[in-house]
Amino acid sequence: MALDSQSVSLTFPDGNARSFDAGVTPAQVAADISTSLAKKAISATVDGQHWDLQWPINADAQIAIHTMKDEVQANELIRHDLAHIMARAVQEIWPDTKVTIGPVIENGWYYDFDRAEPFTPEDLGLIEKKMKEIINKRDAVTTEVWDRQRAIDFYTANDEPYKVELIDAIPGDEPLRMYWHGDWQDLCRGPHLQHTGQVPGDAFKLMSIAGAYWRGDSSRQMLQRIYGVAFTGKEKLKAHLHMLEEAAKRDHRKLGREMNLFHMQEEAPGQVFWHPNGWTVYTELQDYMRRKQRAAGYKEVNTPQVVDRKLWEASGHWDKYQEHMFIVEVDEEHAREKSINALKPMNCPCHVQVFNQGLKSYRELPLRMAEFGSCSRYEPSGALHGIMRVRGFTQDDGHIFCTEDQIEAECAAFLDYLSSVYKDLGFEKFEIMFATRPEKRVGSEESWDHVESALEKAIKATGHSYTLDPGEGAFYGPKLDFKLTDAIGREWQCGTFQVDPNLPERLGATYIGEDGAKHRPYMLHRACLGSFERFIGILIENHAGKLPFWLAPRQVVVASITSDADDYVNEVVETLKAAGVRAEADIRNEKINYKVREHSVGKVPVILAVGHREVEERTVTVRRLGEKQTQVQSLEAVTNELSQAATPPDLL
């Protein structure tokens, strides 16, 4: 606090402090430093808070003045103001449109509108044009703090019902800031640029139109959302658009077709028809996982697909997830009613059944049970996405039955297991989220307190850093979620580690303790890949189809240059196959250019070309995917090298 209430002391990033009159604005501070800074200033950070140039500062504070060179703040202001400019453009073109909210998001912003007519892709061009006009007007931005009733009356009079509802939702002690540029008005807490002309008119683009529920609530009005992206300069916009093109090239649905991995069709929406190439990847990955989990002390089991509703009622899933289960009704002879079964949407209740067979001793704990569990879930049609979100999938599922004391060691062991798998599969980096009790949950508060702290203690003991994710736990218990980062920076949640005190209780799992009495085990649900389908999708996109050699479905094509080489080509293929390499011959009557192109497009990692020279010298010419350079090697050397490359990382 300043001693004199008339002045405040502002400390700059270099550590120097200066005194100003209380109520000084960052604009004035910047002007006081230099006229050039006054011109370039766009906002400030005051005690860690992003601050509008026109907002008064009434207490001592740390201050930093921002210019367009401060990427983070500049992007925030540009995207934010573009949201307002877009909303104005839309209301100028279609005055009946009601405005709602328009926040800044990664790379841009969106704004939700209520308008009877749907927007069309052509409308985006119109809106962009209008936005550029608004930017060129260089309308000054002004804001005022209003009291609640005045703002509510204002929006009621202007027939903007969504704004009235927004105000009602803002906590009573927060000031309401009204925003204008030109005659156009919005409700917004800011901060903002000083006039619309500060927005770079050539560095934004409207991307798409989509529906979105008012306030994210599926029981409420569907609005129309327009997405835009914006940056501080047009080169950055270009780079972003280029990145999107690159991402589209990696789309697993496209690559899956081009590499002949799988297909999907109308008769089985959300389910995968694996082709030989794709199934090779799948089984190679599954064989790897089977070896890894065996080494980590898991016992593999396999449980039924079709299970009577009685078990799902007992587990609680019937109540909670009936809508999302595939139901199988069977007319049984002599039975009074049809038997009603569900395809298993998960493996845990079945695993408890395996656990429950025979009496278990504390000596058997921790009991690690694993299954490549084939599950079916009737996912909402709109959720389906290639092989990433499907209705039929296989989890690398596992359940650890253990005592509370064992949670910590199991957590540590799982983390080791998971890191080594991710590393082998080409993902060096992953993030850990600690998700705590959600709103809808079962179990007492005391039990949640207890289990959450046990899990937090376990993750802390491993020394890994983690991020708290409040309210995102499973309905039965807290969990750790593992998010890996792919080659183009996208995050994918794959692994999970969940503590469940609930299901053993519901399904009556017990073990005999040291004391001779029955005790309730904890159940840890855990998965590393999540599902094979989704993980393979991620692998394809991460590697842009160029899978690591050991996972590549077609590893080597031996291509003849002249048909005189055919016999030798076949010999090379047989030699490679005997050495454990997936090799095939291409002795078609085509030119080598044609063969090279076709197999490059098909993402075959190694092409061995064979002509007269190679036949005579018993060599091959090696061409690796993505490299123009070729290399002549003896058949023996190549066989050794490729045989090594074809060996899964855990067997090296």
Added chain:
RNA sequence: GCUGCUGUAGCUCAGAGGUAGAGCACUCCCUUGGUAAGGGAGAGGUCGAGAGUUCGAUUCUCUCCAGCAGCACCA
């Protein structure tokens, strides 16, 4: 599930109220070649399904199915 868009040859896409098109892929022929498409010929379609309007619908309208984008959902 909701909003919007889309559905034509194996793939990518053009087309129009009146006998359905291209490129690539496929089959055959010629070509035997040196690292990302050699030449020629041929075959290939219930225009997603059903109903309606019309003399006539693949085209217009409606319903359904599937896909795409986003939202909601994700045990």
